Amino acid sequence: MRAELTKTNQEMKVKLQERLSFSDHTKFRELLTSIDREKPTHCVFDMSELISIDSAGLGMLMIAHQQSEKSGWKLSLQAPKGHVKQLLELSRFDKIIPIT
Amino acid sequence: MTIPATSSEREHPVVGTVPPGLQPDDSVATMRRLTLEAVSQVLQGVSDLIETNSTGVSARFGKIAGDAAMQTAGIRDLIDRTSTIEVDGERVALTSLASELQGALAELVRKIIFLSSRGMAMVYALEDVLDEVQQVRKSVANIEKLNSQTNLLALNAKIEAVHAGDAGRGFAVVANEVRQLAQRTNEISGDLHQRITRVTAGLDNSFSLLKEISTIDMSEENVFANERINMIVDSLVKQHAMFSEALELASVNTGQLTNEIRDAVVKMQFQDRATQEIQSIRQVMGILAQSLSTPAGGRSIDAEIDRTLTLGDVKARILAKVHGLPPPAESLRADASDAGEIDLF
Numbered sequence: 001m002r003a004e005l006t007k008t009n010q011e012m013k014v015k016l017q018e019r020l021s022f023s024d025h026t027k028f029r030e031l032l033t034s035i036d037r038e039k040p041t042h043c044v045f046d047m048s049e050l051i052s053i054d055s056a057g058l059g060m061l062m063i064a065h066q067q068s069e070k071s072g073w074k075l076s077l078q079a080p081k082g083h084v085k086q087l088l089e090l091s092r093f094d095k096i097i098p099i100t
Numbered sequence: 101m102t103i104p105a106t107s108s109e110r111e112h113p114v115v116g117t118v119p120p121g122l123q124p125d126d127s128v129a130t131m132r133r134l135t136l137e138a139v140s141q142v143l144q145g146v147s148d149l150i151e152t153n154s155t156g157v158s159a160r161f162g163k164i165a166g167d168a169a170m171q172t173a174g175i176r177d178l179i180d181r182t183s184t185i186e187v188d189g190e191r192v193a194l195t196s197l198a199s200e201l202q203g204a205l206a207e208l209v210r211k212i213i214f215l216s217s218r219g220m221a222m223v224y225a226l227e228d229v230l231d232e233v234q235q236v237r238k239s240v241a242n243i244e245k246l247n248s249q250t251n252l253l254a255l256n257a258k259i260e261a262v263h264a265g266d267a268g269r270g271f272a273v274v275a276n277e278v279r280q281l282a283q284r285t286n287e288i289s290g291d292l293h294q295r296i297t298r299v300t301a302g303l304d305n306s307f308s309l310l311k312e313i314s315t316i317d318m319s320e321e322n323v324f325a326n327e328r329i330n331m332i333v334d335s336l337v338k339q340h341a342m343f344s345e346a347l348e349l350a351s352v353n354t355g356q357l358t359n360e361i362r363d364a365v366v367k368m369q370f371q372d373r374a375t376q377e378i379q380s381i382r383q384v385m386g387i388l389a390q391s392l393s394t395p396a397g398g399r400s401i402d403a404e405i406d407r408t409l410t411l412g413d414v415k416a417r418i419l420a421k422v423h424g425l426p427p428p429a430e431s432l433r434a435d436a437s438d439a440g441e442i443d444l445f
Contacts, residue, residue, distance in 0.1 A: 022315045025223055056314040059216030063224070066217075086323045091209040 003031050010041040012073075017049045020057035028060045032067050040073050044100075047080035053087060065097050076100055129392040136389040140382045147378040154371035161368065165361040168354050175351040179344050194340050198333035205326055212316050219314035223307065230303050233296060240292045247285045254279035380414040 001024040004015040012035060020028070035043055045064070053061075061077070068075040076098040080088050088099060184191040192200065257275035261268035387404045399407075402422050409415035416428045 022311050025220060026227075029224055029227070055212050055216040055316045056220060056311075058213045059218075059220040059314055062213065062217030063220050066221075083323060086326075087209075090206060090323060090326055091213050092206055093213075 001027055003027070005031075005034060007038055007040065012038060012040040012043040013046060014043065015046040015049060019051055020053045020060065022054065022056035025056070025060065028064075032064060035073070036067070036071050039071075042074050042076070043068065044076050044078050046078050047084055048078070050080070050084050051082075053084050058087070058091065058093070061093070061097065133389040133392045136385045136392075140385045140389075143378050143382055143385075147375050150371050150374055154368050158365055158368040158371075161361050161365045165358050165365060168358040168361060172351050172354040172358060175347050175354060179347045179351070182340060182343060182347075194337050198330065198337060201329055201333055202326075205329065216314045216316065219310050223310050223314065226303055226307055226310070230300070233299055233303065237293075237296050237300075240289050240296065244286070244289050244293075247282050247289065250285075251279060251282040254282060376411050377414055380409050380411045380418075383408050384418060 001020050002017040004017070006013045006015075014031065014035070045061075065075055077088070077093075078100050080099065088094070093099065183195075184193050185197065186192075254275050257278065258272055261272035261275055264271065384405060387401060387408060390404070391401050402419055405415060405418055405422070409418070413428070420427055
């Protein structure tokens, strides 16, 4: 996984690239810490360049959701594609995290 | 075979009215009478033939109508049955099967994700514990470092006590005690070190177990399996719709067939009417034959017809013809609705 963080005003954008799987757990936790540090109101995960995701990856997105609720920012997912999109639809992820 | 009795234009081919004053020759009269009787018998035969056959045909048609109705019911039942499948003793509609399967699969995936997210949360909690353990390991290392210094200090104190001679004897005992304490501390910290190593190994093991739980395969194949299920169910529903449509058409056709056969059975009832009319004709023939054997002194033919015939409209038509009047209107007939069909016969 690679992640690019940008911040405009109170909104953060995280562009996730390549694959999100178990081996990224340390990086992902660091990413959540970085977001928390910035104290945004909103954070958008741009999924358009994420090629694949496994159940651990989906689990990490759930943790991001829980973290956002704990830290008081809103999380949304943007433009998932292909396999990632299908898996998010299959698991009805949009009922937990807004997908745009 | 034609029975021209109802045609008002044609002359009666068998008998006419006997002109007054004209006495027929006896042998001719006998022949006419016998002919009339023979024709009357033939008519009776025709009547019986019609009755026997039409009864048989009606019965068969009735049976066909019954079979067709059963077939319609069978097709309807088939449509109902094929629109559902039995799952664990419960009828489930094909159309709801798709959403049920998709729902079940989505529920399964949701549970996997829930499990994964719990697993990941645990991974993070374990990471924190591992960090703490590392801190403990560092603290133990510090203790060991301090302890070796203490040990060294005790040794120095002992050397200094020897230098002090008798005055330092008591001090040497204390230094020895301190050294023993340092050795005990060393043993404890060694034990701690070993235990920490085991805890770390245990945590690492838990870590890899959690990795197994959290990384349940969610590859393309699984998504494809879901799509495949959707496609199969869709095809099943479509095929059933086509099947139902064809069966529905068959059911409608069979239903129409049943109705038409029933109509035909109703129309077969002309036979009753025909029998009655033939009986009337035979009665008239009987009167005519009678008039030939007793030419004088008897009742007039029309009076006899009027007295004997029971079928009102046939009587009216014959009497009208006999009296040279126009034929009575159709509405006078006993069963106006059947009139046309019976006339055609």
